[in-house]
Amino acid sequence: MQDLNKIWSSCVETLEKNKIVDDKIILDSLFKPATLEEIEDNQVIITTELKWNIDAILEKRAEIESILSNSFSKPIKIKVLEVEEYKKSKQKKVPKIDSHLHPDMTFANFIVGNSNRMAQNAALLVSTKPGMNFNPLFLYSHPGLGKTHLLNAIGNKAKETNPNLLVRYITSKDFVDEIINSIKTNTTDEIYSYYRNLDILLIDDIQFLFGKEKSSEMFFHIFNEIINNNHQIVITSDKMPDELQGIEERLISRFKSGLSFGIDPPEFETAKAILEKKIENLGNTDLVITDDVLDFMVMNYCNDIRSLEGQLKRLFFCSIMESTNYIDMNFASEVFKDQKTIKKAQEPLTKEFILKTTAEFYYLTISQIISKNRTRNLVTPREICMYLMRELLDITFSEIGTTFSNRDHSTVMKACKRVETKIKKDPDYKLAVDKLKQKLGTM
Numbered sequence: 001m002q003d004l005n006k007i008w009s010s011c012v013e014t015l016e017k018n019k020i021v022d023d024k025i026i027l028d029s030l031f032k033p034a035t036l037e038e039i040e041d042n043q044v045i046i047t048t049e050l051k052w053n054i055d056a057i058l059e060k061r062a063e064i065e066s067i068l069s070n071s072f073s074k075p076i077k078i079k080v081l082e083v084e085e086y087k088k089s090k091q092k093k094v095p096k097i098d099s100h101l102h103p104d105m106t107f108a109n110f111i112v113g114n115s116n117r118m119a120q121n122a123a124l125l126v127s128t129k130p131g132m133n134f135n136p137l138f139l140y141s142h143p144g145l146g147k148t149h150l151l152n153a154i155g156n157k158a159k160e161t162n163p164n165l166l167v168r169y170i171t172s173k174d175f176v177d178e179i180i181n182s183i184k185t186n187t188t189d190e191i192y193s194y195y196r197n198l199d200i201l202l203i204d205d206i207q208f209l210f211g212k213e214k215s216s217e218m219f220f221h222i223f224n225e226i227i228n229n230n231h232q233i234v235i236t237s238d239k240m241p242d243e244l245q246g247i248e249e250r251l252i253s254r255f256k257s258g259l260s261f262g263i264d265p266p267e268f269e270t271a272k273a274i275l276e277k278k279i280e281n282l283g284n285t286d287l288v289i290t291d292d293v294l295d296f297m298v299m300n301y302c303n304d305i306r307s308l309e310g311q312l313k314r315l316f317f318c319s320i321m322e323s324t325n326y327i328d329m330n331f332a333s334e335v336f337k338d339q340k341t342i343k344k345a346q347e348p349l350t351k352e353f354i355l356k357t358t359a360e361f362y363y364l365t366i367s368q369i370i371s372k373n374r375t376r377n378l379v380t381p382r383e384i385c386m387y388l389m390r391e392l393l394d395i396t397f398s399e400i401g402t403t404f405s406n407r408d409h410s411t412v413m414k415a416c417k418r419v420e421t422k423i424k425k426d427p428d429y430k431l432a433v434d435k436l437k438q439k440l441g442t443m
C-alpha cells in the first residue's frame with residue numbers, strides 16, 4: 001500500500017526545489033496543507049480546505065501530474081476538489097441500499113434470438129454506460145418473455161462493473177406500497193430523496209402504477225430528477241408506451257423520450273435454446289430428455305417462457321417421483337396429459353377477431369394493420385392477417401381487400417400467395433402463423 005501522504009509531501013518538496021512554486025507563503029498555506037486522498041486507475045484526487053485554492057493548485061497541473069506520474073510509475077491525471085465536496089461524493093458512493101436484484105438473472109443466463117436481440121443489446125449498453133444512451137430505456141412484451149430478467153441483468157452487470165453504483169430494482173406495485181407507507185409514516189421526503197439519488201432505477205411492470213394518483217405524481221418527479229441528473233432509468237411494461245391506458249399524457253411523453261424495444265415470443269430455435277439452458281441449470285447431468293419432447297414443449301408453451309419453465313419443472317418433478325433420468329415422449333405424454341389441449345378461443349371466428357388477435361400478437365393496433373402504411377414491420381403481420389382470413393373464413397379476396405383500406409383483390413391474392421410460399425420455406429415464419437392459429441383456436 002502506498003503512503004499517499006509521503007508521496008504528496010515529496011511532490012511539494014519537488015515543487016519547491018525546482019522552483020515551480022517559488023513563493024514560500026503560497027507553498028506553505030496552499031500546497032502543503034492539501035491532501036492526496038486517493039488514486040483510482042490513473043486518477044489522483046487532491047483535496048483542499050478552501051474552494052479558491054483549487055484554481056491555484058490547478059495552475060501547476062502539468063508539473064504536478066508529471067511529478068506524480070514519476071512517483072506512481074504511470075501516467076497520472078489529477079482532480080482537485082474542496083474537501084467537503086469530496087466527503088459528500090464519498091458518502092454517496094457508499095452503497096446503503098439493498099438493490100433487490102435477482103442474482104441468477106444475468107446476461108450470461110439470457111438466451112438471445114431475433115425475438116429479443118434489440119432489447120438485449122440495448123439493455124447491455126445501458127448496463128455498461130448507465131445514463132449515457134437510452135434514457136429511459138423502455139422494454140415491453142407479453143408476460144413471461146424476459147423483461148424482469150433483462151432488468152435484473154442490467155443491475156447485476158452495472159454493479160459488477162462498478163460496485164459503488166446505487167441500483168434499485170422494484171416492481172411498480174411495491175413502489176406504490178412504499179409511497180402509501182411513506183404517507184402514513186410522514187416520510188415522503190426521505191423516499192423522494194432516496195430515489196432521486198439512485199444511479200440506476202429499474203422499475204418493473206409500470207402498468208400497475210396507473211390510477212394511483214399520489215404514486216404517479218411522485219414517480220413523475222423522481223423520473224425527472226433521475227433523467228436530469230443523467231442517471232439511468234429502465235422501465236418495463238406489458239404494453240408499448242402509446243398503448244398504456246389510464247396513464248397521464250406527460251408520463252407517456254417522457255417514456256417516449258428515450259427508446260422503447262419490444263420482446264416477441266421466441267422463435268423456435270431460441271425457445272429451444274432457452275429450454276436447454278433451463279435444463280442445464282437443473283444441475284442433473286444424468287437427465288436425458290429426448291428431442292421430440294423438447295420440440296413438443298417448445299411448440300406448445302413457448303408463448304410464455306415462464307410457463308415453459310413451469311412445464312419443465314413439472315416434468316423434472318415427475319422424473320424424480322418415478323426415479324427415472326430418461327424422459328421420452330411416452331413419459332412426457334403422461335405428464336402433460338391434462339395440460340396438452342391448447343385452449344380454444346372463446347370468441348367466434350370473425351374478420352374482427354382475426355384482426356384483433358394478429359394486432360395483439362405483433363404489438364400493433366388494428367389501424368396500423370389495415371392502414372396503407374408499407375413500413376416493413378407492418379407488412380408481414382398484414383399479409384399474414386389477410387392469409388388467415390382467406391384460409392379460415394374462406395371469404396373473397398375482394399372482401400378482404402375492402403377490410404384493408406380498400407385494397408384491390410389482386411393485392412390480397414398476391415399477399416396470400418407470398419405467405420403460402422414463406423410458410424413452406426421458413427420454419428420460423430410457419431411457427432408464427434401456427435401460433436396465431438392456436439390463439440384463434442383453430443389448431
Ligand SMILES: Nc1ncnc2c1ncn2[C@@H]1O[C@H](COP(=O)(O)OP(=O)(O)OP(=O)(O)O)[C@@H](O)[C@H]1O
Nearest residue numbers: 109110111142143144145146147148149274305306
Ligand atoms: N431469453 C431468455 N433466456 C433465458 N431465460 C429467459 C429468457 N426469457 C425469459 N426467460 C426466463 O423466463 C422466466 C420469465 O421471465 P421474466 O420474469 O423476465 O418475464 P417478464 O417478461 O418480466 O414477465 P411479466 O410481464 O409477467 O413480469 C424467467 O425465469 C426468465 O429467466
